[in-house]
Amino acid sequence: MGAYDIVGDVHGYADKLEGLLKALGYKDHDGTFRRAGSQVIFVGDLIDRGPQQVDTVNLVRSMVDAGTAQIVMGNHEFNAISYATENPDRPGDFMRSHEGEKGQTHQQDHKEFLEEFRFGSARHREVLSWFRTMPLWLSLDEIRIVHACWHEPSLHALRQALAASNGLSDEFIIEASTKGSGAHGLIETTLKGPELHLSDYGAPPFRDKGMRLRYDARIRWWDDRATTLREVAEIQLGALGEDMEPYPQLSRTPCDKSEALRYDDAVPVYFGHYWRSGAPTLAGTRTICVDYSAGSKAESLVAYRYEGSGDLSDENFVAFPG
Ligand SMILES: [Mn+2]
Numbered sequence: 286m287g288a289y290d291i292v293g294d295v296h297g298y299a300d301k302l303e304g305l306l307k308a309l310g311y312k313d314h315d316g317t318f319r320r321a322g323s324q325v326i327f328v329g330d331l332i333d334r335g336p337q338q339v340d341t342v343n344l345v346r347s348m349v350d351a352g353t354a355q356i357v358m359g360n361h362e363f364n365a366i367s368y369a370t371e372n373p374d375r376p377g378d379f380m381r382s383h384e385g386e387k388g389q390t391h392q393q394d395h396k397e398f399l400e401e402f403r404f405g406s407a408r409h410r411e412v413l414s415w416f417r418t419m420p421l422w423l424s425l426d427e428i429r430i431v432h433a434c435w436h437e438p439s440l441h442a443l444r445q446a447l448a449a450s451n452g453l454s455d456e457f458i459i460e461a462s463t464k465g466s467g468a469h470g471l472i473e474t475t476l477k478g479p480e481l482h483l484s485d486y487g488a489p490p491f492r493d494k495g496m497r498l499r500y501d502a503r504i505r506w507w508d509d510r511a512t513t514l515r516e517v518a519e520i521q522l523g524a525l526g527e528d529m530e531p532y533p534q535l536s537r538t539p540c541d542k543s544e545a546l547r548y549d550d551a552v553p554v555y556f557g558h559y560w561r562s563g564a565p566t567l568a569g570t571r572t573i574c575v576d577y578s579a580g581s582k583a584e585s586l587v588a589y590r591y592e593g594s595g596d597l598s599d600e601n602f603v604a605f606p607g
Pocket residue numbers: 294330359360361432476557558559
């Protein structure tokens with residue numbers, strides 16, 4: 286077997302991607318990057334945020350079409366599809382609403398993408414049909430890849446739901462975009478990751494990077510040593526509370542929610558989505574996050590080079606700019 290280079294969330298920064306591919310030894314052959322004996326695996330979230338939406342899609346797509354890369358879907362690709370899927374219960378609106386306050390938030394979320402892929406244009410329709418071909422997870426010979434969380438029972442249920450609705454059909458998108466439906470929960474777990482309600486533990490809400498108040502915290506499912514609320518709940522360093530004061534440290538209450546979500550298979554799983562910072566390190570014993578916040582202008586895009594059998598190591602991360 287050759288090598289796999291698993292690349293983190295690109296979020297519209299084509300220049301960082303090109304720099305990273307070159308640093309990994311890939312060469313541009315007539316617009317398609319290749320390196321003999323290796324393949325790139327993208328963990329999804331190609332779009333939104335950055336200044337080069339079309340360039341990023343084109344670069345990645347040419348590699349996928351040529352077989353020099355594979356990709357799984359991210360929540361941003363899923364949201365883009367949902368934003369363009371008509372809502373049968375609200376004629377004129379879409380599953381990810383364009384109307385009211387929510388609509389404004391959604392428009393803001395997709396601003397950079399929609400500036401380059403004009404809503405309803407041929408280019409927009411075309412890219413969405415490509416997004417629909419993206420698998421939700423990949424299971425290769427020796428490794429697994431998913432955008433946010435590998436949770437076997439959810440993947441099993443998703444497999445059945447997808448078979449029943451003929452893949453990522455409108456029917457599936459509509460169900461998966463409807464809060465409270467089974468498919469919605471499965472997509473949330475797989476593409477956005479599991480969360481816990483802070484109020485269940487008597488903990489207050491916190492503000493995210495965009496200062497939005499969050500009542501749920503992401504679960505650090507990849508961390509096989511996390512057993513208390515403080516360790517299991519992911520709160521960004523320096524996060525603020527509702528009152529704009531520093532968010533208080535969470536308690537050491539045992540947190541059993543991690544049990545069902547703990548990943549303890551022998552097969553390494555690669556994922557993105559979590560906006561990590563600092564020098565790239567293994568997330569857990571067999572869990573590797575490759576998203577180091579490239580969606581922020583100043584941060585690097587990261588890849589992990591997997592060359593088979595050998596032990597997983599922090600040495601295998603490559604960052605651009607390095
Ligand atoms: Mn994501």
